Amino acid sequence: MKLKRYAAPAVIAITAALALSACASNEGGAPAAGGSSDAATTSALSGTLTGIGASSQGSAQEAWIAAFQTANPDVTVNYDPQGSGAGRESFISGAAAFAGSDSALSDDELAGEFASCAPDTKAIDIPVYISPIAVVFNVEGVTDLNLDAATIANIFSGKITTWNDPAIAALNADATLPSAPITAVHRSDDSGTTKNFTDYLGKVAPEAWAEKAADTFPFQSGEGAQGTSGVIQAVTNGVNTIGYADASKAGDLGVAKLKVGDEFVEYTAEGAAAVVEGSPIVEGREANDIAIALDRSTTDPTHYPLVLVSYAIACQEYADAAQGELVKAYIGYLASEDGQSVAAESAGAAPLSADLSSKVAAAIETIK
Amino acid sequence: MTTAPVKPAAPPRLKAKQRPGDRIFSTATVVAGSLILVTLAAVTIFLIAQSIPAFTAQPDDLKGGAENFWAYVGPLVFGTIWAAFLALLIAVPLAIGIALFISHYAPRRLAQGLGYVIDLLAAVPSVVFGLWGITVLAPFVQPFWSTLVDLFGWFPLFAGPVSGTGRTILTVAIVLAVMILPIITALSREIFLQTPKLHEEAALALGATRWEMIRTAVLPFGRPGIVSASMLGLGRALGETMAVAMVLSPQVLISFALLQSTNPTTIAANIALNFPEAHGVGVNVLIATGLILFVITFAVNFIARAIVNRRKAFSGAN
Numbered sequence: 004m005k006l007k008r009y010a011a012p013a014v015i016a017i018t019a020a021l022a023l024s025a026c027a028s029n030e031g032g033a034p035a036a037g038g039s040s041d042a043a044t045t046s047a048l049s050g051t052l053t054g055i056g057a058s059s060q061g062s063a064q065e066a067w068i069a070a071f072q073t074a075n076p077d078v079t080v081n082y083d084p085q086g087s088g089a090g091r092e093s094f095i096s097g098a099a100a101f102a103g104s105d106s107a108l109s110d111d112e113l114a115g116e117f118a119s120c121a122p123d124t125k126a127i128d129i130p131v132y133i134s135p136i137a138v139v140f141n142v143e144g145v146t147d148l149n150l151d152a153a154t155i156a157n158i159f160s161g162k163i164t165t166w167n168d169p170a171i172a173a174l175n176a177d178a179t180l181p182s183a184p185i186t187a188v189h190r191s192d193d194s195g196t197t198k199n200f201t202d203y204l205g206k207v208a209p210e211a212w213a214e215k216a217a218d219t220f221p222f223q224s225g226e227g228a229q230g231t232s233g234v235i236q237a238v239t240n241g242v243n244t245i246g247y248a249d250a251s252k253a254g255d256l257g258v259a260k261l262k263v264g265d266e267f268v269e270y271t272a273e274g275a276a277a278v279v280e281g282s283p284i285v286e287g288r289e290a291n292d293i294a295i296a297l298d299r300s301t302t303d304p305t306h307y308p309l310v311l312v313s314y315a316i317a318c319q320e321y322a323d324a325a326q327g328e329l330v331k332a333y334i335g336y337l338a339s340e341d342g343q344s345v346a347a348e349s350a351g352a353a354p355l356s357a358d359l360s361s362k363v364a365a366a367i368e369t370i371k
Numbered sequence: 372m373t374t375a376p377v378k379p380a381a382p383p384r385l386k387a388k389q390r391p392g393d394r395i396f397s398t399a400t401v402v403a404g405s406l407i408l409v410t411l412a413a414v415t416i417f418l419i420a421q422s423i424p425a426f427t428a429q430p431d432d433l434k435g436g437a438e439n440f441w442a443y444v445g446p447l448v449f450g451t452i453w454a455a456f457l458a459l460l461i462a463v464p465l466a467i468g469i470a471l472f473i474s475h476y477a478p479r480r481l482a483q484g485l486g487y488v489i490d491l492l493a494a495v496p497s498v499v500f501g502l503w504g505i506t507v508l509a510p511f512v513q514p515f516w517s518t519l520v521d522l523f524g525w526f527p528l529f530a531g532p533v534s535g536t537g538r539t540i541l542t543v544a545i546v547l548a549v550m551i552l553p554i555i556t557a558l559s560r561e562i563f564l565q566t567p568k569l570h571e572e573a574a575l576a577l578g579a580t581r582w583e584m585i586r587t588a589v590l591p592f593g594r595p596g597i598v599s600a601s602m603l604g605l606g607r608a609l610g611e612t613m614a615v616a617m618v619l620s621p622q623v624l625i626s627f628a629l630l631q632s633t634n635p636t637t638i639a640a641n642i643a644l645n646f647p648e649a650h651g652v653g654v655n656v657l658i659a660t661g662l663i664l665f666v667i668t669f670a671v672n673f674i675a676r677a678i679v680n681r682r683k684a685f686s687g688a689n
Contacts, residue, residue, distance in 0.1 A: 058647065086648035164532070186535025186632060191621050193648035218648060219434055226536055226620040226632040229644055233505070233617070240510040241536030 049077030052329045056082070056090025056103025059195045059249075060132050060313050064103065066349035071336050080333060087195060087218075094119070094126070094316055101330050102316040104128075105195030107285065107294035119326070120318035127292040127370075129363055131337040132313035132346060133353045135275035136200055137250035138259040141238050142166055143181055149174045151262035152207035158245060159187045159204070160212065161224035166243060174262070181243065188237045188246035191227030193218040199311040200247045206299035207308070249311075250275075251351015261309060264302035274307030275353035281306060289319060291366040293359075310353070320371040331370040338363045418662040424652055425659035432652040434623065434645070444660050449625045450635030451664065454540055454615065455608035457629075458547035463601050466552055470559035475585060486560065493553035501617030504546040505538065509618065512545070513537030516630045530628045538620045540634040546614050551604035558603065562596030563589055595678050602675030609668050615640035638664040 054064070061084035068080045085093075087104040094102035097118025107128040117126050138155060140148055145166075150158075154170050157163040163170055167180040190197045195218065202216035214221040228237040231248045238246040238256060250258070250270050260267035268274060282298040299308045315334045321327030336342045343354035355363060425440050437443035469489065473482045513536065520533040566589045574584040621636030621644070636644075638660045646657055 084647075086650060088648070089650040092650055184532050184535065188536070188620075191636075192644040223622050223624055223633060226534060226538065227622065228536075228538070228620060229616055236505055237536045237538060237620070240506065241534075241538075242513065244535050 048075050048329060048332055050325060050329050051079045052081070052101070052326070052333055053099050054080070054082045054090075054101045054103060054315075055085050055093040055099040056101075056316075057087040057105045057195055057313050058084035059105055059134060059311060060084070060103040060350075063132055063346040063350040063352055066345045067333075067337055067342055070341070070345055071333060074336075075332070078329065078333075086193070091316065100317075100321075100326055101334065103132075103313060104316055105198060105311060105313050107292075107314055108316060113288070117318060119322060121320040121322045121371075124318060124320040125289050125292075126316055127289050127319050127366065128294045128314040128316055129334060129338065129366060130279065130293055130295055130312050130355070130359070131315045131334065131342075131363075132350075133275055133279055133355065134311045134313065134350070135250040135270050135272065135307060135353055136196055136203075136247055136309045136311055137253045137270050138245065138247050138261070138309070139235070139238050139253050139256040140245040140259055141241065141256055142243050142245075143183075145175075145178050145180065146257055147175075147178065148257060148259040149262065149267040150259045152204055153211040155259075156204040156208045156211035158185055159189065159225060160222050161187075162211075174267075183243040186241055186244045187225040188228050188234050188241070188244055189220040189225055190231075190234060191220075191229050195311055195313065196231065196247065196249065200309065202297075203299050203309045247309075249351060261307070263304050263306060263308060266304040268304055268307055270307050270309075272347070272353035274305060275310045276356040276359075277303075278306035278308050278310060279312055280356040280359045291319060291369050293363060293366055317370055319369065324371070327371050331367060334370070335364070335367045338367060415665070418658060418665055421655055422659035422662045423655075425655040428652050428656055433656060437623075440656065440659060443623070443656065444638075444663055446623045446625045446635055447638045447641055447660055448663060448667070450540075450621075451609055451637040451639070451667065453627075453635060454543055454547060454619075454637050455605050457541065457544035458551060458608045459601060459605055461544060461548035462551050462555055462604060463597070465548070466555035466600070466604075467559055467597060469552075469556045470563055471585060471589070473556075473560050474563040475581070475589065486557075489553050489556050492549070493557075497550060497611060498613045498617070500546050500550055501614040504542065504614060504618035508546065509537035509542050511537070512542055516541070520630055528627060528629050530631070532632070533630050534620060534632040536620065536632075538618055539630050539632070540619065541629040543615055543619045543634075546618055547608045547611055550611060550614065551607050554607065555597075555600045555604040558600035559593065559597055562593040562600070566592045595681060599675045599679045602671055602678065606668050606671045606675070609637075609671065610639055610664065611637075612639040612643050616643040 061082075064082040064084070068082060071080060072078060082103065084103075087106060090099065090102035090104050091108065091112060093099040095112065095115065095117055100119060108126060113125060117124075120126060138150060142148070150171070151174060154163065154174060157170065163185065165182055165184055167182045172180055197220050198216050198218050201212070201214060201221065204212035205214060205216055220227070226237060226241075226244075228234045228246075231252050234246045234248045235252050235254065235256070238244040258270055260269050262268075278298060278301055279295060281301060281303065282295050285292075285294040285296050288294060294314070295312055297308070297310070297312060298306075301308050315337060317330050317334055318327070321330065337346075338355065338360060340360070343352070343360070346352040347354050428440050430438055433440070433443045469485075473485055477485060513534070516537055516539065517533045519529050520531040523529040524531045570588040570592065571584055574588045579587060615637050619634055619636060619640060620632050621640060622633045623641070624633060624635055626633060626635055642657045642661055646654070649657055
């Protein structure tokens, strides 16, 4: 009787074990199988792909990996979110097949060698992840807030200290602003979000924000909180607070409208995608290198310029052709319509616009 | 007992019989004993070896524009000790009170139950205390801190502007105090219970009230014990990471203000926050700050041990 009760699970377990071990033996077997792949038969791919890089892509990468491995059961993809800098270093040294990075390769890095690329070939940057950043606030009695870059810069650098400061009041004629002190919350850990936020302030309001864009918040003022969730938590639980965070995490908090040109623009995924599409591609790099010089100071009110663009960095040509096939298939998936909608669902990313997406697809097609 | 034993005629040397169990057991204990030394040595060697590049780090590799490693680590050392000191200031009087209540005031059955509850507090993971700190404690104390700044803002410790979220070093000190309360309480209670009954009864017989008995007999007897218990608590407070990283609004600076948004951060929390994105020499710098923390906690434990040993020699128990 007892035996019978355990029989069914045991059979399932044995079947599963057999099935899994069958997988494993395939995996070791034939990297050559990847050679004949085109878009229709990607499931013929096999092997292991390692990526290291930006933590901003972390949750999107998890979803991408899950979906990609379901479609290609013989492929194992690992993504280690150690940070952009660590990702680029590992990629250059050959420890990772591709890197995720919140900034494109620098000229210095491009001048050097790339260990996993074929000799005399360079690496290319491919934008795969656009994440809008929202300026969130929690002020009693205020539901709508209009801000321009100079005012935000002055708030976060500690020059504007109360909510009813004339500079804020001038932008918000209809709002009743309290005389309470402002608590400006920034990231206490290093973050690409901080880098893009400070880059935006520096580009649009250089006279108010002289600091260079950096992962670390540059001032010894204001309040620090750990991670995106920490910032959201601090802004939500505090009084008269303001902070910046991935737009997808803003929840019920008030989100400030940014001044673009003469209008105040609310964050939308379309606006974020539009500013990336409207921005020029950095000149003087490889033909397939799509490093975007974000046009933060755009005056087009359909654009939302406070965005983070994260790249996948890959070789133009891999020394190991099988690895090249894998990277091409994987990054091709990230940039595809499917991949972008997965990222939008799992991480609140803004999908690539149609125009940029075709440019990206063309660049990925050239990876060997 | 006091008479010298009569020396027996030298017996033939008997070799103790060695059973396999003896041999296995003694080997196992020796291995276990040396393993702890090997582990300590391995950690020390790792810390020192990995720290060396940090001592010559250039300003570019250091955050906050510090000129060299020592200028960078200075505020962190200050923050570590300052936060732990504040926690101790809150926890020690409270712990002594609880311990005395359990050992001398409470009815026996209640005392036992209370002892268990205190020990249970030690089992709560620090990350849970961190979550409690940011979601419950910080919003709860913020209005109090606000009032404190309004009324006593002239006093440097309570200087404004007050933090709007309550995530200040004083809040962190409260969280830390709750975390170190169990160890200090448990040890103090043990010490108080060891007070010789004769001393206590003598004090009472001479007409002392219960409070006077505690003051004249229990506390002097327990003082070294309280000190070493506090030191052990201090050791835990110095190394506490998650709760501080989650609750504190950190900056690398030296400031005595308790209620502002800019607070000196601790070494452990700083490592936890910055390690995920650190690379190159940045990693070495963080490990080197870990070495400094290691030295500080080692010194604290060393002092605690010294005091405990002294107590053994001069305790009133003999």
